[in-house]
Amino acid sequence: xxxxxxxxxxxxxxxxxxxxxxxxxxxxxxxxxxxxxxxxxxxxxxxxxxxxxxxxxxxxxxxxxxxxxxxxxxxxxxxxxxxxxxxxxxxxxxxxxxxxxxxxxxxxxxxxxxxxxxxxxxxxxxxxxxxxxxxxxxxxxxxxxxxxxxxxx
Amino acid sequence: xxxxxxxxxxxxxxxxxxxxxxxxxxxxxxxxxxxxxxxxxxxxxxxxxxxxxxxxxxxxxxxxxxxxxxxxxxxxxxxxxxxxxxxxxxxxxxxxxxxxxxxxxxxxxxxxxxxxxxxxxxxxxxxxxxxxxxxxxxxxxxxxxxxxxxxxxxxxxxxxxxxxxxxxxxxxxxxxxxxxxxxxxxxxxxxxxxxxxxxxxxxxxxxxxxxxxxxxxxxxxxxxxxxxxxxxxxxxxxxxxxxxxxxxxxxxxxxxxxxxxxxxxxxxxxxxxxxxxxxxxxxxxxxxxxxxxxxxxxxxxxxxxxxxxxxxxxxxxxxxxxxxxxxxxxxxxxxxxxxxxxxxxxxxxxxxxxxxxxxxxxxxxxxxxxxxxxxxxxxxxxxxxxxxxxxxxxxxxxxxxxxxxxxxxxxxxxxxxxxxxxxxxxxxxxxxxxxxxxxxxxxxxxxxxxxxxxxxxxxxxxxxxxxxxxxxxxxxxxxxxxxxxxxxxxxxxxxxxxxxxxxxxxxxxxxxxxxxxxxxxxxxxxxxxxxxxxxxxxxxxxxxxxxxxxxxxxxxxxxxxxxxxxxxxxxxxxxxxxxxxxxxxxxxxxxxxxxxxxxxxxxxxxxxxxxxxxxxxxxxxxxxxxxxxxxxxxxxxxxxxxxxxxxxxxxxxxxxxxxxxxxxxxxxxxxxxxxxxxxxxxxxxxxxxxxxxxxxxxxxxxxxxxxxxxxxxxxxxxxxxxxxxxxxxxxxxxxxxxxxxxxxxxxxxxxxxxx
Ligand code: FES
Ligand code: FES
Numbered sequence: 001x002x003x004x005x006x007x008x009x010x011x012x013x014x015x016x017x018x019x020x021x022x023x024x025x026x027x028x029x030x031x032x033x034x035x036x037x038x039x040x041x042x043x044x045x046x047x048x049x050x051x052x053x054x055x056x057x058x059x060x061x062x063x064x065x066x067x068x069x070x071x072x073x074x075x076x077x078x079x080x081x082x083x084x085x086x087x088x089x090x091x092x093x094x095x096x097x098x099x100x101x102x103x104x105x106x107x108x109x110x111x112x113x114x115x116x117x118x119x120x121x122x123x124x125x126x127x128x129x130x131x132x133x134x135x136x137x138x139x140x141x142x143x144x145x146x147x148x149x150x151x152x153x
Numbered sequence: 154x155x156x157x158x159x160x161x162x163x164x165x166x167x168x169x170x171x172x173x174x175x176x177x178x179x180x181x182x183x184x185x186x187x188x189x190x191x192x193x194x195x196x197x198x199x200x201x202x203x204x205x206x207x208x209x210x211x212x213x214x215x216x217x218x219x220x221x222x223x224x225x226x227x228x229x230x231x232x233x234x235x236x237x238x239x240x241x242x243x244x245x246x247x248x249x250x251x252x253x254x255x256x257x258x259x260x261x262x263x264x265x266x267x268x269x270x271x272x273x274x275x276x277x278x279x280x281x282x283x284x285x286x287x288x289x290x291x292x293x294x295x296x297x298x299x300x301x302x303x304x305x306x307x308x309x310x311x312x313x314x315x316x317x318x319x320x321x322x323x324x325x326x327x328x329x330x331x332x333x334x335x336x337x338x339x340x341x342x343x344x345x346x347x348x349x350x351x352x353x354x355x356x357x358x359x360x361x362x363x364x365x366x367x368x369x370x371x372x373x374x375x376x377x378x379x380x381x382x383x384x385x386x387x388x389x390x391x392x393x394x395x396x397x398x399x400x401x402x403x404x405x406x407x408x409x410x411x412x413x414x415x416x417x418x419x420x421x422x423x424x425x426x427x428x429x430x431x432x433x434x435x436x437x438x439x440x441x442x443x444x445x446x447x448x449x450x451x452x453x454x455x456x457x458x459x460x461x462x463x464x465x466x467x468x469x470x471x472x473x474x475x476x477x478x479x480x481x482x483x484x485x486x487x488x489x490x491x492x493x494x495x496x497x498x499x500x501x502x503x504x505x506x507x508x509x510x511x512x513x514x515x516x517x518x519x520x521x522x523x524x525x526x527x528x529x530x531x532x533x534x535x536x537x538x539x540x541x542x543x544x545x546x547x548x549x550x551x552x553x554x555x556x557x558x559x560x561x562x563x564x565x566x567x568x569x570x571x572x573x574x575x576x577x578x579x580x581x582x583x584x585x586x587x588x589x590x591x592x593x594x595x596x597x598x599x600x601x602x603x604x605x606x607x608x609x610x611x612x613x614x615x616x617x618x619x620x621x622x623x624x625x626x627x628x629x630x631x632x633x634x635x636x637x638x639x640x641x642x643x644x645x646x647x648x649x650x651x652x653x654x655x656x657x658x659x660x661x662x663x664x665x666x667x668x669x670x671x672x673x674x675x676x677x678x679x680x681x682x683x684x685x686x687x688x689x690x691x692x693x694x695x696x697x698x699x700x701x702x703x704x705x706x707x708x709x710x711x712x713x714x715x716x717x718x719x720x721x722x723x724x725x726x727x728x729x730x731x732x733x734x735x736x737x738x739x740x741x742x743x744x745x746x747x748x749x750x751x752x753x754x755x756x757x758x759x760x761x762x763x764x765x766x767x768x769x770x771x772x773x774x775x776x777x778x779x780x781x782x783x784x785x786x787x788x789x790x791x792x793x794x795x796x797x798x799x800x801x802x803x804x805x806x807x808x809x810x811x812x813x814x815x816x817x818x819x820x821x822x823x824x825x826x827x828x829x830x831x832x833x834x835x836x837x838x839x840x841x842x843x844x845x846x847x848x849x850x851x852x853x854x855x856x857x858x859x860x861x862x863x864x865x866x867x868x869x870x871x872x873x874x875x876x877x878x879x880x881x882x883x884x885x886x887x888x889x890x891x892x893x894x895x896x897x898x899x900x901x902x903x904x905x906x907x908x
Contacts (some may be wrong), residue, residue, distance in 0.1 A: 035367020044840035075367030098229030100583030101567035136817025
């Protein structure tokens with residue numbers, strides 16, 4: 001066990017856990033932030049995607065000890081009022097079916113738009129390929145990413 | 154005017170719930186207590202101070218806000234939006250004034266609280282309409298009393314009651330306290346279909362705002378004071394059972410509370426239809442946090458021994474059903490060989506029209522093909538999980554499941570707790586597709602909680618979810634067709650079977666369209682556990698049959714759509730005497746004609762490989778044209794055009810989303826879906842080996858059209874899934890010159906298989 005001071009969504013949170021504990025479980029079990037989802041545990045599905053700095057990372061494979069001073073953003077902190085351009089586009093296109101993968105999809109999409117404000121279809125497909133949607137909402141996800149990019153430009 | 158009775162036989166559809174007896178209830182909202190505040194913004198109205206319960210589905214606040222309880226579980230089919238839309242339309246309220254809440258399991262207040270077989274809307278339709286209409290009638294009665302005018306002179310619109318002659322007008326909220334005290338009328342008037350103003354219009358997913366902001370909506374998100382985390386360890390192979398556990402290392406690991414065995418069903422228990430569970434005895438690890446329990450789980454060693462063959466008597470909705478489970482460690486290679494052998498022997502004749510033997514002798518051209526499909530894992534995005542708190546002779550359960558009513562009965566039998574002491578709350582399902590009909594994990598969670606004397610959340614890892622499944626069976630279908638000298642289909646033979654279930658639907662197309670028709674069915678027992686998987690059995694029947702018909706059309710030198718239409722014409726114009734078919738050939742032909750038009754089928758482009766398929770299942774009709782191109786040896790689906798006839802569509806955009814999902818899911822499973830077995834061990838246990846469709850393989854565009862009619866709504870979650878396998882196979886044939894008989898197709902497409 002060790003103490004970690006983590007910068008999450010603009011606040012400092014202190015947790016006392018084993019350093020090997022993945023951020024996914026630190027968020028879900030220790031900080032009661034359950035927006036970040038567990039899907040596979042092996043960085044294959046993207047349900048657990050968060051931002052570390054500006055990058056989308058799979059929190060199931062990110063030990064808490066590796067976070068250091070980096071700023072973490074989760075779905076709960078993407079925007080204060082649920083009005084990030086990506087969230088708005090998601091609602092506009094009514095993307096979700098079951099919804100379980102969508103927090104991860106939104107975190108991947110928002111990280112993509114941060115580094116590339118007007119991605120092509122192929123760039124979207126490449127950036128989003130690590131996020132599985134078992135319900136098959138991919139065509140809507142693509143539309144929503146493009147809409148978010150347009151609304152933001 | 155449509156008058157309906159609120160009571161049919163002894164069953165009362167709509168009643169004031171005990172909760173509602175005085176009318177006044179306190180607002181309650183569990184799990185996502187922040188939702189009502191959020192919804193205030195939709196309409197500008199604040200949360201009401203008081204709620205008046207009209208019936209199990211509806212409560213109305215004094216300020217006119219309406220809460221509608223959505224009775225069925227929500228698994229992504231969007232019933233949590235579309236079911237309340239039906240109630241709201243009949244209630245005649247402004248959708249903006251509606252707050253939706255998930256109802257708990259309440260067999261007094263609701264009927265058919267399950268999802269499966271694409272039945273939620275179809276079965277819910279009359280009850281939901283009645284709930285809205287009877288509440289509207291009670292509101293009218295209250296206004297009539299207040300104004301001293303006949304009920305029949307009162308009109309409603311957007312949550313207001315008006316009386317034209319006197320100029321009186323009241324909001325629903327103003328009379329709700331009085332209206333709620335009336336008895337539910339025995340007869341109510343429903344709207345005419347042309348009076349609907351919510352049904353048939355697109356409304357956004359009511360949980361959308363909570364989903365995109367990561368609110369706790371799913372079973373996995375359940376958190377309770379003092380809650381422990383539990384996981385299981387199960388035998389590694391089908392055909393094995395637990396013998397002994399070595400937990401010496403795991404027991405002393407940090408955060409671990411206990412390790413023990415549980416028996417899911419008692420030996421003398423008569424299992425019902427959904428009580429399917431592979432490993433009746435599993436090891437349980439309980440601890441403080443998920444990560445700690447996961448570590449201890451890895452440190453547990455178990456020893457297993459072979460199961461013996463057994464025959465179980467199960468209860469299939471009141472009928473005894475013998476289920477034979479053979480001993481042994483099964484392998485995919487043997488499965489395929491065994492199915493070939495078994496099919497060669499012929500099966501039980503399930504339908505025979507005309508004289509197929511003679512017709513095949515007469516035929517000028519004969520074609521025979523064999524199709525196979527593997528076991529499939531459901532792979533719901535949210536792994537199986539359930540919360541249970543069992544204490545003081547009561548049980549509270551929270552989580553994602555499809556058949557809460559059956560699960561409650563099973564729990565009651567296993568735990569010895571009466572039904573009325575069991576409370577099941579339904580969370581959103583992170584996918585179901587049939588898997589969450591078999592809620593053995595709810596029983597497991599209850600047993601663990603009882604033993605630990607604490608609230609417990611049981612979580613399956615992805616590996617448990619995939620290797621301890623209730624799979625789609627593996628199938629083999631042989632199809633044979635005979636054409637006469639004029640290229641007319643004169644004989645058709647389907648020989649279908651599977652391990653351990655057959656996919657045959659003997660009364661479906663082309664039955665009824667061919668004079669000489671033979672359908673045979675067989676099964677082979679297995680100890681691999683199977684159950685419903687999106688469009689059970691149809692999902693392979695459609696695939697085999699619609700691929701085959703493409704080949705038959707080619708042999709007959711006919712366009713594949715025209716060929717099908719010709720057969721359907723025959724079914725329409727000269728139905729075979731003494732036979733009944735499941736499908737309506739006119740509606741079937743309708744979707745084919747429309748897809749031909751919408752896809753510009755006549756306008757074949759040289760670079761585009763196009764495949765067509767159509768199917769009837771779950772009371773609905775779907776036809777699809779799939780366009781693909783090959784890029785570096787990889788198929789890229791450019792577009793899918795889909796036409797659906799599922800009767801009236803409640804929420805068109807939501808319905809399209811569902812249809813798109815079925816199409817993507819079908820393409821994914823056709824390309825990649827496969828769970829093989831080697832000595833009883835599933836060949837894959839996570840998404841690194843079990844390939845799922847991703848955005849890059851998904852169609853670039855999907856266009857969904859509905860046939861407009863005034864037929865009561867039918868299934869939608871499943872019908873777009875089965876035919877797309879064949880539309881894809883037929884397009885791949887155009888692109889590669891090869892037919893695809895074995896699923897998954899990636900085995901024949903190396904550049905796709907390699908990523
Ligand atoms: S849970 Fe982390 S990628 Fe799947
Ligand atoms: S919406 Fe269900 S997994 Fe994506």
